[in-house]
Structures are given as structure tokens and as C-alpha cells.
Amino acid sequence: MNPKIRVLVIDDSALIRHLLTEIINRQPDLEVVGAAPDPLVAREMIRSLNPDVLTLDVEMPKMDGLDFLGRLMRLRPMPVVMISTMTERGSDTTLRALELGAVDFISKPRTNVGTGLEEYALLIAEKIRTAAAAKIRRNLPSPTERYTADAILPATPRPIGNGDPLIFIGASTGGTEAIKAVLLNLPTSLPGILVTQHMPEGFTKSYAQRLDSLCKISVKEAEEGDRIQRGHAYIAPGHSHMMVKRVGNHYVVSLNQGLPVNRHRPSVDVLFRSAANVVGKSAIGIILTGMGRDGATGMREMHEAGAFTISQNKDTCIVYGMPKEAVLAGGVDEELPLEQIGRRLLSLA
Numbered sequence: 001m002n003p004k005i006r007v008l009v010i011d012d013s014a015l016i017r018h019l020l021t022e023i024i025n026r027q028p029d030l031e032v033v034g035a036a037p038d039p040l041v042a043r044e045m046i047r048s049l050n051p052d053v054l055t056l057d058v059e060m061p062k063m064d065g066l067d068f069l070g071r072l073m074r075l076r077p078m079p080v081v082m083i084s085t086m087t088e089r090g091s092d093t094t095l096r097a098l099e100l101g102a103v104d105f106i107s108k109p110r111t112n113v114g115t116g117l118e119e120y121a122l123l124i125a126e127k128i129r130t131a132a133a134a135k136i137r138r139n140l141p142s143p144t145e146r147y148t149a150d151a152i153l154p155a156t157p158r159p160i161g162n163g164d165p166l167i168f169i170g171a172s173t174g175g176t177e178a179i180k181a182v183l184l185n186l187p188t189s190l191p192g193i194l195v196t197q198h199m200p201e202g203f204t205k206s207y208a209q210r211l212d213s214l215c216k217i218s219v220k221e222a223e224e225g226d227r228i229q230r231g232h233a234y235i236a237p238g239h240s241h242m243m244v245k246r247v248g249n250h251y252v253v254s255l256n257q258g259l260p261v262n263r264h265r266p267s268v269d270v271l272f273r274s275a276a277n278v279v280g281k282s283a284i285g286i287i288l289t290g291m292g293r294d295g296a297t298g299m300r301e302m303h304e305a306g307a308f309t310i311s312q313n314k315d316t317c318i319v320y321g322m323p324k325e326a327v328l329a330g331g332v333d334e335e336l337p338l339e340q341i342g343r344r345l346l347s348l349a
Helices: 014-025 039-049 065-075 088-100 117-133 175-183 204-214 268-278 296-304 322-328 338-348
Strands: 005-010 030-036 053-057 080-084 104-107 166-171 193-197 218-221 232-235 241-247 250-256 283-287 308-312 334-336
Touching: 005 014, 005 039, 005 117, 014 030, 014 117, 030 039, 030 117, 039 065, 053 065, 053 117, 065 080, 065 088, 080 088, 080 117, 088 104, 088 175, 088 204, 104 117, 166 175, 166 268, 166 296, 175 193, 175 204, 175 338, 193 241, 193 268, 204 218, 204 232, 241 268, 250 268, 268 283, 268 296, 283 296, 283 322, 283 338, 296 308, 296 322, 308 322, 308 338, 334 338
Parallel strands: 005 030, 005 053, 053 080, 080 104, 166 193, 166 283, 193 232, 218 232, 283 308, 308 334
Antiparallel strands: 241 250
């Protein structure tokens, strides 16, 4: 029997510490070995307990969660899952935490232990397992039915691309920083870019704004009917699948709030299938770090439609899940280290 994943919970709320401990300890392969009310206590508990994963509150007394995370990643890098409030201020702080090296984040659990707690327990357990297996820088089954991209968008046997190139990017765990690395120095002459990153509603707008402030290209949270332009990137909103459609002589964004695909909305498979259907051989597809297999089927469809497809290589992935599945599905033309993907795009587009 494999040893349990040992978790240290850090939160200033006694109620949240208790609730997280109860939730995590119900999982047969997870164990809370300690619960700290602030980073100063946590620092000593890390030394004495040597946990595998931390869950870390963002806002705490004595030392801010970001300050603690920054010091931790410099002195003793280890897997961290941030516990965040789903607010605009909270989303900005959480994005900063991901930049500092946190593997993933999740919302605070509801203190009324009613509806949604079982689903929350499955989600946080999955994130802790993923964090424990992640590469740190110096899947439970869903309780709901799993749908494929067929639930949102049927595949068409012959793509109708007309020669106008577009770039499509999909990512999950570790993807916020990987996407930034790809987009950061791209020139405004590059074709339009559509990005699906697994991220909840309330975070995608802040994420797009943050990228826009850093990149040469313009970055925005996608809206229904956005005309896709050169030098612009469009981030799928956390509440909708994103697709590309052709209207007259140009491409536009189409959003859909249909069923989750591969347990995700937005789904990378839905974006990639629309690329295969509509843009065909003129598309470029990129799949980056992430847990699971969302995007693998869609990337194979893009490849079969004549698109050029790239996956992030194992050595540079935080989690080599989605790229690995895309390679196994036969949909990848080229595997590259993260730092080479942006330069490769310049040669292709």
C-alpha cells in the first residue's frame, strides 16, 4: 500500500481548519498531519512534520500568505494549493501566488456543510494529489457524467479553413505561468490567439488584464462576437466554452454555456474542435501543462485537419498530463520546452 499524502492546513479561521481537516481526512490516500493558524506556526510545523503538500490561506495575520509563499519557495520549495476567496481582489492575489510557485488554487469551502460539499471534497482531493505529483520550481471520478465535445459542438469531416492563420492554446494546472511565458514577447504582427485555461469564473478577467499589462500584444477576456484580430489574444471566460466561428470574411469568438466537457467549462477540447472544424490546416495548436486529458481529442482532430500542433515537453511541465495524453492520442507534431514555444510560433506564423 502506498503511503498517504501528508497535508498541512494553514488558515487563520478555526472553522475552516476544522472543515478542511474533515474533508481531507475522509480520503483514503490523504492525511492532515497538522493545522496552523498562521505562517509563523506553520513554519515550525513544516520543520517538524515534513508534509508533502500545504494548503495555504491567502489573507492571514502576522504574515501575509504571499509573503510566506515567497519565502517558502526560496528556502524550501514544496507543493502548495492556495485557498482563495472568489473575489476580484482575491483573484489578483491568487494569480500572484501562482507566479510565486503555487501549484493550484481552490475557493474557500462553504461553512454550511450542505449542498456542494461532496463535490468540493472531490475537487480539493484531486488538487492535492496533483500538487503532490507536480514538479516544483527553485484523478478522482467526477460525481457527474463526463461529456465529450460532442455535447457542445459536432465534428465536421472536412474543415473549411481559407488560409487565414489563427493560434489556439490550451492549458490547466501550471498553465497560467506557462501561457504568460509563451505570450510575453510575441509581436503584435502575429495572428490572433485564442486561449482556454481551466480557471473559474471571476479569475479569467483579472488574468487577462494581468497579461495585457505585461505583453506587447493586447490580451482580453473573450466576449461573444469579438472579432479576432492580429496582435490580440482572447482568454476564454471561466463561465463558458469558447469557439471560433467564421462570419463573412473574418473570424469571431463564440461562447457557449453548455454542459462541462471532460469536467471542464471552458474546455480545451471544445476550442480545439472548433479550430479543426473552422480553421483547419491554417490553425496552429498548442497544449501546455495540465492534469487530465482535456484537449487530447481536439488536438488529434486539429492534426488530422492539417493544423500544425505543439505540446510542451515533459521536462518543463508542472504536470505532464494533458500534453502526454495529446502525444499518446497521435495529435502532436512537435514537443518543445516551454521557453522555445514562443520562438517556434514566430517561425510558423
